[in-house]
Amino acid sequence: MKIKIDIDRQRFSYDIYHLIQAFYPGAELVMRIGDHPGENRAADEESTPDLTFTIRTGDGTFAFMSEPGTIRETIGYNVDAPSAIQKNQLKKLVYTSIAKKNGTALPWGDLSGIRPVKLAEEILAGGAGPDEAAGKMTELYCVSAEKAALACGIAALEEKVLAPIPLADGYSLYINIPFCPSICLYCTFGSNPVGQCRDLVDPYLAALKKELLAIRSLAGEKKLTSVYIGGGTPTSIRPDQMDVLLRFLAETFPMEETCEFTVEAGRPDTITEEMLRVLKKHRVTRISINPQTMNQRTLDLIGRRHTAGDIVRAFFLAREAGFDNINMDIIVGLPGEGEEEVNRTLEAVRELKPDGFTVHSLALKRAARLNLFRDVYAPISFENSDAIMNRTAESANLLGMHPYYLYRQKNMAGNFENVGYSRPGRECLYNILIMEEKQTVLAAGCGASSKFVRGDGRIDRAANVKSLTDYLNRTDEMISRKLAAARASGLF
Ligand code: SF4
Known part of the structure; x- marks a missing residue:
């Protein structure tokens, strides 16, 4: 389905676009702002839309119309009111009109x-x-x-x-390790298959150290609240390489004062006794082992290259190694998975009794990447529903967990959300801090993004380049970017 949105004012266009997209997931949206056709000029001019929404914002009146259709609505607004209030009024008009028209x-x-x-x-x-x-x-x-x-x-x-937690006096540290054993078909993280770039791991760790040293001198006497090593799959590197990295962190940062130290060990095929020993030795307090699904057919389909049995084995190895805060991530809306398949995954997760459990809804952007392989997936559906989301919440409840953080993504299947559950006292601080933008996060590694949270809530950002080789070639530039953003924030 092709939908055209014709709006006369730039400043409301972003929110209106995403609101309409939420009603019509998967539709092709073309936006015309004022006299400008926008980025989809070719598509705009070449084909006729199935549906056109027109929004006019002049003279203290919002007008919203559809063609074809029954929407012809207008409301008055105060032209002197703050822009955020005007925007909310317009969004409400658009929302209630389409909800009424579609009965949804x-x-x-x-x-x-x-x-x-x-x-x-x-x-x-x-x-x-x-x-x-x-x-x-x-x-x-x-x-x-x-x-x-x-x-x-x-x-x-x-x-x-x-x-x-004294948030204002401290900061959190994020380190990205951009390697995985294989690349999942829905991956949008820009990870690299470790088997094909083994010789880049040591140079990458050397570049990271350089960036981390710069972060350390920037942070000065500020307290280090939490450390999160994510990716990618950080445990894809060898245990001796992990040992070198964690030893460097312990020697460089005041790790003894951190409240939480997480390492993502997402793929079970990277979890060995030796790796767990290294993590334990360096006082990692929380790990994440992410099955995404416990259905072997789906694991094979999405390119995970490990078995459901590997997940169970890795989980018990981690318990035996003494980890008492293990999170598990699952994804709902994976290809070919309906309520029955999700229930099977939930039962398997319940049997393991993790300490945290995070439910992601497959965003359509990722599903779109799966569509690149449509020969394989053509007969397969992508499904998410209230019933499925309710089953995941019930499972968390049965595990004695409560929801402790939540976020949404644009163009998410069914307009749902991602929710993190945990047993009381096992909430992941870093997840809350990053999601609610409560504290400055200094980030190192390719694709990592630092956020400087000012006292008045304003945020300055410094994003590193995504590509591994660009990062290796431009490490100094990434450091300069971060230092410039830090200075601009006035926090350092
Ligand atoms: S495990 Fe995560 S980061 Fe790695 S390839 Fe799969 S989706 Fe991407």
Whole structure:
């Protein structure tokens, strides 16, 4: 389906685009802003859309129309009101009009951002209790009662978890290791197959050390709250290489004062006794072993190149090595997986009794990458539903877990969310800090992005290049970028 959005004002266009996209996942959207056809000029001029939405914003009146269709709505707005208020009014008009026309509601209402918990937190900060705040979220943004309660419950819990931590005086550290044993077909992280670039691992670690030394001198006396090594799959490198990296961290940073030290050990085929011994020796407190699915057919289909049995074996090895905070990630909406397949995965995860459990909905961007291989996937469906999301929440509940962080992605199948659950006291601090933008995160490695969180909530960013070879060639430039952003923030 092709949809044209004709809007006369640039400043509302981004949010309106994503709101309409949420109603029509998978549709081709072409946007015309004022007299400008936008990036999809060729498509815009060459084919006729199945549906056109027109938005006019002049003279204190928002007008929203569809062609063909029944939408002809107008509302007045205060031209002197702040832009954010005007935008919310327009989004509400567009949302309620399409919901009425299609007879559908979206679980997250007219919210198009990826951090609904931040809004819940703002409402709670105004003095409302969780129930009242949830009601307000529904009233303001048309969010379903269930999702509003989820966001407000998480916001209240996060506040409790973060209360004892001196966030303003500290920072967190993120290190990216961009290697994996094989590349999953839906991967959008730009990871590299470690088998084909073994000779780049040591140079990469050397470049990382250089960047980490710069971070260390930038941080000075600030406290190190949490450390997160992600990827990629960090445990794809050899145990002796991991040992060198972690020893360097211990010698360079005040690791003894950190509240949490996570290493993603996502792929079970990278987890060995030796690797676990290295992680334990360097006081890693939390690891993540990510099955994504426990159905062998799907694992084969998405290119994971390990068995469901490998996941169970890796999990017990980690328990035997003494890890008492193990998270497991699953993805719902994988090709060919419906409620029955997800239930099978959930049962297998429940048997293992992890300490954390993160549920990701497959974003359509990733599904689109799977579509590149449509010869293989043509007869296979991508499914996600309320029922499936409810099963995942029930499983977390049966494991004695509560939801502690949440985020959404653009163009997510079914307009759902990603939710992290954990047993009480096993919440991942770093996940909360990065998602709610509560603390400065200094990041090292290719594709890593540093965020400088100012006292007034404003954020400065410094992103490293994504490509491994660019990073190796331009490490000094990445360091300079970070230092410039740090200076601009006034925090360092
Ligand atoms: S494990 Fe994650 S980072 Fe590695 S290839 Fe698969 S999706 Fe990408």
